[in-house]
Amino acid sequence: MEAQDFKSDQYVRFCPGCGDHAITMALQKAMAQIGIPTHQTVVISGIGCSSRMPHYLNTYGFNTIHGRGAAIATGVKTSHPELNVWQMTGDGDCLAIGGNHFIHSLRRNVDLNICLFNNRIYGLTKGQYSPTSPKGFVSKSSPFGTVERPFIPAELVMGARGTFFARTLDVDMPTTVKCMVEANNHKGASVIECLVNCVIFNNGTHAWIADRETRAERTILLHQGEKMIFGKDLNKGLALDYSSGMFPKLIIVPANDERVLTHDATTADPTLHRMLALMGQKHFTGEQTGDDTLPVALGVIRNVEEETYNDAVNRQIDEVRAKAKAHCFDELTQTLEQWAM
Amino acid sequence: MQNVVVRFCGDSGDGMQLTGNMFSSLSAILGYEISTLPDFPAEIRAPQGTLGGVSGFQVNLGSGVYTPGDRADVIVAMNAAALKVCTLGSKFNHPGAKYNANESMFKRDAIIIVDTDSFTAKDLEKALYKTDNPFEELAIPESVQIVPVAVTTLTKESLKDSGLDNKSILKSRNMLALGIVCWLFNRPIDRAIEFLEDKFKKKPALIAPNVKVLTDGFNYANNLHLNINTVNIEKSDELEHGTYTAIAGNKATAWGLIAAAEKAGKQLFLGSYPITPATDIMQELAARKDMGVMVVQAEDEISGVCTAVGAAFAGDLAVTSTSGPGLSLKSEAVGLAVMAELPLVVIDVQRGGPSTGLPTKTEQTDLLQAIYGRNGECPAVVIAASTSANCFKFAYEAARLALENMTPVILLTDTYLANGTGLWRIPKLSELPPICPASVPAEAAGHYNPAMRDPETKVRYWATPGMKGFEHRNIGLERDAEKGTISTNPENHELMVLNRQQKVEQVAERIPLLNVQGNPESDTLLVGWGSTEGHLMAAARQLNCALAHFNYIHPLPANTKEVLLKYKRIVVCELNTGQFADYLRSKIEGIRLEQYNEIMGQPFSVERIVSQIKK
Incomplete structure (x- = not known):
């Protein structure tokens, strides 16, 4: 197309x-x-x-x-x-x-x-x-x-x-x-x-x-499975720095640094x-x-x-229907307590 | 006796709704007409034994039953607070109030069964009594027969060897009371036992103790002490032959939609948000996955209607259910369905308003909101059910009119119909009228646009995603009458406004004519709509006058003007300040209408209507 x-x-x-x-x-x-x-x-x-x-x-x-x-x-x-x-x-x-x-x-x-x-x-x-x-x-x-x-x-x-x-x-x-x-x-x-x-x-x-x-x-620009590299000359990379306390932070490192992350x-x-x-x-x-x-x-x-x-909703309906006793209105009404007059 | 009104009342934890429902169903099975009125507090659990925590359930049984009855013949009062509330009615929290025939929930010659164990000093204090003799303090007339029964003691005695803890034993007090009432009305106890077996089938350990208490209550009344005569009432001779069940309005509404979807060959889709008193419709449909019903419990009322509009666009029988405040929130999306000309069923189970109002009480105050409450010239079909059982018929009818006319249809019910129970003759799907959705003719493939409509009925043709050659863009903007694309042309807008209006007005040709009940030769005509039909029918019988009751509101039945103008005196009776009367005045030029209105959150009192009309 x-x-x-x-x-x-x-x-x-x-x-x-x-x-x-x-x-x-x-x-x-x-x-x-x-x-x-x-x-x-x-x-x-x-x-x-x-x-x-x-x-x-x-x-x-x-x-x-x-x-x-x-x-x-x-x-x-x-x-x-x-x-x-x-x-x-x-x-x-x-x-x-x-x-x-x-x-x-x-x-x-x-x-x-x-x-x-x-x-x-x-x-x-x-x-x-x-x-x-x-x-x-x-x-x-x-x-x-x-x-x-x-x-x-x-x-x-x-x-x-x-x-x-x-x-x-x-x-x-x-x-x-x-x-x-x-x-x-x-x-x-x-x-x-x-x-x-x-x-x-x-x-x-x-x-x-x-x-x-x-x-x-x-x-x-992030690509799945590829190194996080950027810059006009693709000379920079992103890495995690764990040195600054309890939480790591992202830092910029040279593209050839072994710490550069893979996305x-x-x-x-x-x-x-x-x-x-x-x-x-x-x-x-x-x-x-x-x-x-x-x-x-x-x-x-x-x-x-x-x-x-949407899958879960439809799957649940299918599962219930597969086990159900009644599948249409006339069968459903049979499940009621009822009496003839 | 032709009919008898029984009211069960007690603390909201005492199981009065279950007891009332069981007794009503037993009566219905035995061939009596029934009409019920559950009356419970808004609080889920008010402090035990207090006036605010009293829960009631009233049932009228016999033949020619149109309403749950104004006042009870038999009262079961499970505690001192319940006795006070029944005796004083709406004046129950007025200090020093005494019995007054106009307020009391029972008749002057009523039988009141009381649990004497629940009248200790502490119980009386909780119910704000000043003295230690509640009967004298309330000035209950001597014509009322008080039947004291030590319900709690008898229940404990009955279950002393059951091994149940004290709390569970006390929970069975309602079964002792039910046993006594079954004896009083000659109800065979084996059917009640079957009920219990069904009710507790998931907790089989509770079957035997409940059956024992019920049986002991019945035997106690039968063998020993009770100095009252059993009551025999007439069975109904008015009912059409068939198979019957007792059904609550909300369940009947849900089932009407299920039947309509199957008849129309459409998937049933409900988008909704919990709101009292409409929630049961969503819950019933959520449980009906066996019927393939799809329910989205949305994040809010707006999303409830919008998911339904989406499902309608995609080709389903799409429904949203709500109550007054929710209808306000849905207005814009209902307008979208009007503009996009999609079938949509909107169910408004009316409650007391405005704003949060009286969430658990009944009222007819959303009528004008339903007819007019949207921006722009925005006509929709409005219909109303008039009994708990015919909620089925009118939910089905709402679906039929929506699918055949490509329009939103607002179905009005209310708390009274929703929670009340009536006898319903179970139909076969084949008996129900056909539903022919306004599907686009196949030959329009390749040159379809969303403005194409039937030249006679003005009904837009419905093409839904997945159909090849019918790709189109629907809109909430005004569209060109020929091309279906966005248009701001002045003449086109006027033409489209008229098209949409004409389409809805012409629905009048496809609905039944208005018929007159009661005595059509009378000079006086009562007029009502929706849930008041039973009360107005009972009043019309007593007054020997005529009744014109409306289920179809917008458009009105084609003969409305002709019927109304035959009568000298027309009294429009509604549970609001006169919304239908105003609507009729706007539709029938020069018509003179009297009004009778009550806005107390309760169904009409037949007594009050009759005395008002006689004036």
């Missing part, structure tokens, strides 16, 4: 220069690679710029109400586990109004592929701060700077016992496609945090890592995944400035298999 097969006839209305254009193309490519037919693919969204996505995909789609995408997608996937279900959401839709449904879909491990478009701003309502805007961020609803502490999505995912987390940049199409395909291969709730630029209301929000000049030094997204213990996911995040929470810190991790950070909610 080709990316073209997944394009709908609708004109794409994202603003010129918006990072969502790139995500749209990446998703169409990823869906073609995955190869599940359009009629077995369902894309659910809530409200916001990101939630326009279903209109641009030639699959089954449902552009619903603000924040409820995860709950609606849970209903689709649980009732019809044979369908391939995606959720498109943004930092407001997913982490503010929809926060409860988001954490519970992760806790239950519903087999959804959740694309979280994080531009750290409310775009469709024209420029208010979001739950991922850095502390002190000046916006239309925070003219003197926000006083709120933001979420780091990865931390929330792991706190909710999420089994899959990947992070990608809108400007890095190959990694985005790869993360989407990996998310789809993962059975369970998969979160892909797409760092996207809002060219109108929050231009350059990820520039610190997204700029071509600095990207190689300030990010690390394993599949370990059940999320401790290292969480440490990796939090690298460099203080630049985005407003708690730290400067560039003398750890690189921001991109790629698939956590990828753990556990039984999915």
Whole structure:
């Protein structure tokens, strides 16, 4: 199948220069690679710029109400586990109004592929701060700077016992496609945090890592089973330093240092995944400035298999039905205490 | 006697609900009509022996039974607090209150069986008596026959060789009382024993002691001391021939949905969140995995309805169940189902409101919320069950109307129907009306869009994920009437508003006409809706007037105006401040309606309706 097969006839209305254009193309490519037919693919969204996505995909789609995408997608996937279900959401839709449904879909491990478009701003309502805007961020609803502490999505995912987390940049199409395909291969709730630029209301929000000049030094692309190496000349590596007290911390060492870690997204213990996911995040929470810190991790950070909610629900029904005495209404009524009159 | 009202009351730990249920079922099996009213405190366990902890269960049995009865003929009072609550009714915590015929839960010539062991000085103190003679203090009239029985002592005596500890022995007091009541009504005790065997089949060690106490209670009453006559009541001659069971409203609701799903060939999906008094529907369906029912206990009310909307989009018979506060939370998602034109059943088991209100009490105050409580022009079908047993029929009907008309249907029941029990004639699936979901015609493959609808009925065609050639994007935004894509065109919006409205209004052509019960020739017409049918029927009989009772509320039956305008005097009776009356006034221009309203968290009192109408 080709990316073209997944394009709908609708004109794409994202603003010129918006990072969502790139995500749209990446998703169409990823869906073609995955190869599940359009009629077995369902894309659910809530409200916001990101939630326009279903209109641009030639699959089954449902552009619903603000924040409820995860709950609606849970209903689709649980009732019809044979369908391939995606959720498109943004930092407001997913982490503010929809926060409860988001954490519970992760806790239950519903087999959804959740694309979280994080531009750290409310775009469709024209420029208010979001739950991922850095502390002190000046916006239309925070003219003197926000006083709120933001979420780091990865931390929330792991706190909710999420089994899959990947992070990608809108400007890095190959990694985005790869993360989407990996998310789809993962059975369970998969979160892909797409760092996207809002060219109108929050231009350059990820520039610190997204700029071509600095990207190689300030990010690390993680590959399963490979050494954690980064830098323009691939001369740096990540290692754990145990010398600083009770808790080890991640440090940068030369790439040839024998302590350089090998990435394993599949370990059940999320401790290292969480440490990796939090690298460099203080630049985005407003708690730290400067560039003398750890690189921001991109790629698939956590990828753990556990039984999915939809499988467990359907398995339990099958098990009960196999042993049950009654299988239809007329048999069910026979189980009642009853008498003729 | 035509019918008799019995009320069991005691501490909430005394097993009064079980006792009442067993006695009701025994009566039903023997051919009596029954109507029951469980009445329990909101607290799970209030302090033992206090007025706040009194739990009651009332049953009316006989023939021509429409309600659980206003006042009891027989009272079983397991402690001093229960006696006080029964005698004083809603005035039970007024200091110095005395028996008053209008408040008392029993008739002037009632029989009251009391456990004399539960009237010690300490018991009287806990129940806030001032003197050591509760009967005098409450001024219970001499026409009431008090039957003192040392229930606790007799129970201990009965089980002294059982090896059970004291606490377990005391838990069996209710069986002694049940034994006495079974004797009083000539109930054969072997059926009660079968009940116990079934009830305790997972704890077989408890069968023998409970059976012994029950039998001893029966024999005690039979052999020795009781100076009362046994009561004979008429069996029902009004019932249609068939196989019957006693069923509670919530269970009947759940089973109506199961039957509808099978009839429609759809998977039944429930997304719900626990809320009193609706939780039993979710629990019953969660236990029905043998029927393939899928239940998601969601993280909140909103998710409950949203998972259901997702399942509806995916092609299921999708349901969410809740009570008033939950319906408020679900409003936006019900609006989505209206806009996306998806079938959805929303069950609102009404309770006292607003806000948290009276969670365990009954009321009809969500009517206008159900009809209008959403943003925008947002019509949905609203129907209401009127007996515990016909919750089955109307849950089935809600599913039929939703699937055939691609619309949310809100089914209103309430605490009274949900917890009460009635006789239900068990139908075969083949007897139930067909359900034909509005599935898209196969020839639309390749050129389907989600705005395509039947030109006559305006019902949108349903295509569901997995169907090849029907890929489409559904939306909560306004859609173009032709292309089905997002549209902000002004004329298109008006057209779509009218399409959705017309679709719901035309449901009136596919529901039964309104019929008049009672004496249709009378000048006076009582009007009601939902759970008050039994009370209004009893009142109409006494007043020899007509009754028009509504199960279909939005849209109204097509002949509503014609029927109502025949009567000189129309009195709309509801357990709210007049919501249905206001709705009728808005639908029938110039109609003159009187109102009779009660908002006390209790079902109507037939007595009060009759005296009010006679004025």
